[in-house]
Amino acid sequence: MTYRVIQVGTGGQGAHWCSTFLRENVDDGLIEVVGAVDIDPEQHENAMEHLGLDESQCYTDVEEAFAEVDADFCTVVIPPWLHEDVVDAAIEHDLDILSEKPIADSLEASVRIAEKVRRAGVQMGITMSHRFDQDKTSLRRHIQGEEAGPLDYIVGRFTCNARSYGTWGAFRHEMEDVLMIEGAVHQLDFIADMAGSDCKTIYADTWCPDWAEYEGDVQALVQLRFENGTRATWEGAKANAVGLNGWKSDYVRAECRDETLVLDDRELVRYPYDADGEQVVGGRTADPEPVMLDEQEKWSNTWLVEQFVEWLDGGEPMATNVEDNLQSMALIEAAMQSSRTGEPVEVQSLLADTRASVEAELSD
Known part of the structure; x- marks a missing residue:
């Protein structure tokens, strides 16, 4: 029909x-x-x-x-x-x-x-x-697959240089709690979807720095705990000096038992757990392995x-x-x-x- x-x-x-x-x-x-x-x-x-x-x-x-x-x-x-x-x-x-x-x-x-x-x-x-974009869908499916093992926690970042009036659409500069209503509504949604559970508790600190031409809060640090025990932390910002991960170029790191998955600016990589590489001092013990994003006709x-x-x-x-x-x-x-x-x-x-x-x- x-x-x-x-x-x-x-x-x-x-x-x-x-x-x-x-x-x-x-x-x-x-x-x-x-x-x-x-x-x-x-x-x-x-x-x-x-x-x-x-x-x-x-x-x-x-x-x-x-x-x-x-x-x-x-x-x-x-x-x-x-x-x-x-x-x-x-x-x-x-x-x-x-x-x-x-x-x-x-x-x-x-x-x-x-x-x-x-x-x-x-x-x-x-x-x-x-939530249904190619990169986030690919990460979600990989988290839910067999290779990663149980999910422990998620870290998300959405940071932009959009501090001047009109950069983010004039009406948003005049909204109260604009980052939450117009920005985090997407990011927290797909993080919860990846966690696979309803959220139990949330703690958030939001504010508007002096140099941001907004009436509402445009910066945020958020902690989430889900009913299945998964934790998450999210950083959101519209008034930074540089946009590290702007709209549709999010950073999401999923810490699972058997691998760490990192999505950054639409590229997905994995770091498998290495029992022989355990250490406290120093940087990464291995190079990341690229993960191909899923392919389909519509996103x-x-x-x-x-x-x-x-x-x-x-x-x-x-x-x-x-x-x-x-x-x-x-x-x-x-x-x-x-x-x-x-x-x-x-x-x-x-x-x-x-x-x-x-x-x-x-x-x-």
Whole structure:
């Protein structure tokens, strides 16, 4: 079956959806884009050029588009604080939903969206693109293979030189807790996925240095402990002097029983355990062995669109369905709370309390 889609948001990241993520799935016959929405009419050009829409199929109002266009689902590629309004409209018109991360700009709003979706009986997926990028997918599969042995802990680094206003998109420079909401939402998500467990506790220290032209915190040091005993530490920064590991060039080191795996700027290597090389003084005892990255036709959001369609076709729910992706939002909310209080936060208790509060609110 070919599914009919309304693309909400055709500028910024939405332009990439038009030119690449949707386009490749249109070419494969999985979807047909039948409408597009953006409040800026000039951005409609992206949908017309790449998806073959005409001007009559492009709208500036979501409600009008959903009422007039016959579709099966919508995509949501607009700022996080606007997601809930689009979800409400989609539910009203019985549309399934595929949304860019994060679910919303707060855990409460995210839980509320997930509960509304559950009650309405529609399907909603979140495009956690980094988790399904080629390099992170390759590392995850290797961690879960037989060679590495049990995973002990993970170290992640995401550091950028993006301190000047507008470098990271003007709206992000005016957001509170921007690194957590717009950056760590990806990194902590794929670290948790590699750990293979929900997070038990998180401790985070976030701040904004004087030289960073942001209103919210853009630097972070985070410690995580997962329910299966795995630990992780993550360094995030948007205002460093140099970008060692920027967007999609992450550093991740996985310390396993039988080998150390290092992903750095999209190159993956392994260091097998050497019983004869044990030492305390000195550097590396062996050279790394390159690990070839996995090969397949689609990655990132292009692959996630395909996964969503397979779910709509009756397959298993995509791994980043809105309910399961609440774990990612809980990590971010817990990290922000930890930074404010200076104390570690119990992630699952926070999520449970938020669920209870939202369910009571929606039941009134």
